[in-house]
Every structure is written in structure tokens, then in C-alpha cells.
Amino acid sequence: MARKPPTKPRKNASQARSRATVDALVEATARILVREGFEKASTNRIAEIAGVSVGSLYQYFPSKEALVVIDRHNDEIMQIVRAAFVEVADMPIEKAVRRLVTVAIEAHHIDPDLHRVLAEQIPRSGRLAEVEAFNHEVDGLVRAYLESHRKEMRKIDPGLAAFMCVSAIEAVAHNTVLNPAEMLSEKMVRTLVDETTRMVVGYLR
């Protein structure tokens, strides 16, 4: 007794075909979210757009929420951010901040529409925890950098400073993405990087 459940391990994709199915579903979800919004993203519709049946959908995703693939986007951004912190570790504040601000704005621009939609939908797809983990890691990285560069700064609690810096940088990057057109020109981006760097560096000194 206690045999292995023979059919339907109920989840993982092992063959090539099924992996393609999963990809199609994820991409279809992202497409619908971006082009038509969350309301239109019903499971039936997602399956239809993916060229797959609802049944297959539920073989790989236990619920509708599981389809909202915040992870992919977050991981992509987080990898860039981590790399940036490594690169920046020994730089003086001014250069480091400039680089980090640039990365933050660039990261927000990877897929602006998807970013916007995901940011809006986070609260309703129990993914709050993941996003908090993301924020927490960023906070930790900033804090670590600040602590190891204390001598270049005024006396200030690193936790507090990290909160302020992350808030300010994130806000500029986020608001930049939200704005429609001309916020995105090369020149404007450079200006925004300059200004944000100035604000943050000025604050830390």
C-alpha cells in the first residue's frame, strides 16, 4: 500500500511539450494583463489565448493567482540590482549612488507596461509576501553599502538612511515609468539621474 500516485503527479512539467504549454500560459497571462487588464484575464480566456484548454491550465497552476507571474519580473530585476551592488561596493558614494539610480530607472523600464500592471495587481494576488521579501533585500543591500561607507557620510542611522534613500529613488523611478511620453527620452532620463543623485548624495553628506 501507500503506492505512489500513478497518474497525475498534479503539477510539474517534465516533457518538452508540457513546458511549452506552461510557457504559453504564462505569456498569454502577461499579454492579457498588459493589453486588457486584470478583469479580462479569466482562466478560460487565458487558456484560449494560449491555445490550450482550461483543463491543461489547471494541471500546472493550482489557481488563477498562480498565473500572475510576478516572480519572473522580480527575479529579472533583482538579478540586475544584485549585480549593481557588487559592482558598486567599493565606489565612493557619489559614483555609487549615480550608478544605483541609473539601474533603478533602467530596471523599471524593462517592461514598463507589465511593471505597471503587476504593481497594480500585487495586492489582489496573495503575492504581497514576495514583494516584501524583494523590498527587504533591497533595503538590506543599501544598508550594507551605507554601513561600509560610513566615513563618507554624516552621522546617521543606516536603517533610517536606507529607508529614505530607497523611498526617494524608487519613487522617482516609479513615477517616471507611470508618466506617458517624454519622461522617457534619453535626455530626460539623464537629467533625472543627475537630480536624484544630487538629492540622495546631498542628503547623506
Add this chain to the structure above:
Amino acid sequence: MARKPPTKPRKNASQARSRATVDALVEATARILVREGFEKASTNRIAEIAGVSVGSLYQYFPSKEALVVIDRHNDEIMQIVRAAFVEVADMPIEKAVRRLVTVAIEAHHIDPDLHRVLAEQIPRSGRLAEVEAFNHEVDGLVRAYLESHRKEMRKIDPGLAAFMCVSAIEAVAHNTVLNPAEMLSEKMVRTLVDETTRMVVGYLR
């Protein structure tokens, strides 16, 4: 002909009883949004909590979205903000910024839970326009202040400066509300006001 529609003007509340009904509905909506989230806020449930029938609900609100009373909250905040700008108009930058930052944080704390829920739900209840109008007005006020205090500042485009300042201040206020407990202590609020003021003033000089 062209008589006034005799029964059911389909909307306004003239008697005291009906005004109470409207209030009950609005309050019930806010309560459910805060305590149980948007998903649970069905029209039937709202009516039930308000102690009113669905039919009555639709006498005063043409759709579910109309019940999400962003206006009330926004108006309340906007009034405080406008008053603050009047009060601040002739102050030097340092004092003005400190006052405005204080007001921003206080405004976010009026009803933190409601504020959070509304912020999350804005995208799905066609109220984006109203919120943009709100942001636009704030931006205008900041810009006007900055323009009339140009001599105290370094040379900088007032539009850009307004964008940066509003982003930074709003982010700190917003993130403060999101954080759970100790962010709200008297002492912490004062510290945050100090830090944000320092950041913004330092940036403008």
C-alpha cells in the same frame, strides 16, 4: 409634454431618511473595503451591512464603482493641503518644507487603512482621472511656491524640482503608512519629518 419624470428622478436624495441611507451605504462600503478587501465588497453585501436593500442601493448609486468613495477621502486631504499652501506661501523654504512634509505625513495618517485600500483599488474603479487631477493640483501648488521663492534656491527648472520634491515627500509619507507599527510613534514621525525636510531642502539649495 416633456413633463418632468414624476416618479424616481433616479438619483438625488432630498429627504432626511434617504440621506441617511446614502451615508449608511458609503460607510458600509468603506468598512468592508478596509476590513475584508475589495473582493468581498459585493453590492449585496454592502447593502446588507448598511442595513438597506440592494434596490435602495441602486436608487442612489448607478454602479458598484460609484460606491468607492475616493472623492471624500481626496477632498478631505486636498482641503488640508490647500490650507497648508496658503499658510506657507510667505515662509522661507526651510520652514515651508518642514510644514508641508508634516502635513503630507499627517494627511496620510487620517485613515491609514482606508488610504491603503483606496490606493490599491484606484486602478480598477475608473477613478484614475480624479487621482490624476489631485496629483496635478499638488504639483501646481508646489511649482507655484517654488517659482515665487526662486531666489532662495539654486538655478533649477521649477517643474522638474516640483516633480522631484513631490515624489520624495509622497514616497516617505506613503511608505510610512504602509509600514505596520512603530513607524507611527510620535518620535519616529518627528524624525521622519526632520529627515525628509533635510533631504528636500538640501536638494533645492
Add this chain to the structure above:
DNA sequence: AGGAAAAGCGAGCGAATACTCGCATTATAT
């Protein structure tokens, strides 16, 4: 008092949704 307008009621309609289940098709292994 009595008639008319305003306010309130709530069962129920149609549409949509998330998800299941029994079966068909395709791949893998021997």
C-alpha cells in the same frame, strides 16, 4: 384626511467565473 411623490424592499434574472472530471491523444520504455 387623503392623495401623490419619495424612499425602500428583496426575490430573482442573466451573465460570468473558477474550477473538475472522465475521456482522448501522445510520448516513453520495454
Add this chain to the structure above:
DNA sequence: ATATAATGCGAGTATTCGCTCGCTTTTCCT
């Protein structure tokens, strides 16, 4: 070649939701 597992299917189920409509009750006005 054949058995077995993996994958795919989609009509159907149960539920929920926004909203309507015919009716009753309350208030207002003279």
C-alpha cells in the same frame, strides 16, 4: 508492439455577482 505514464481536452457544475422591477411603506403637502 504494446503497456504505461504523461499530457491535453472542454463540456459541465456550482457559485457568485451586478443589477432590475413590481410592489409596499413612509413622508410631504394641502
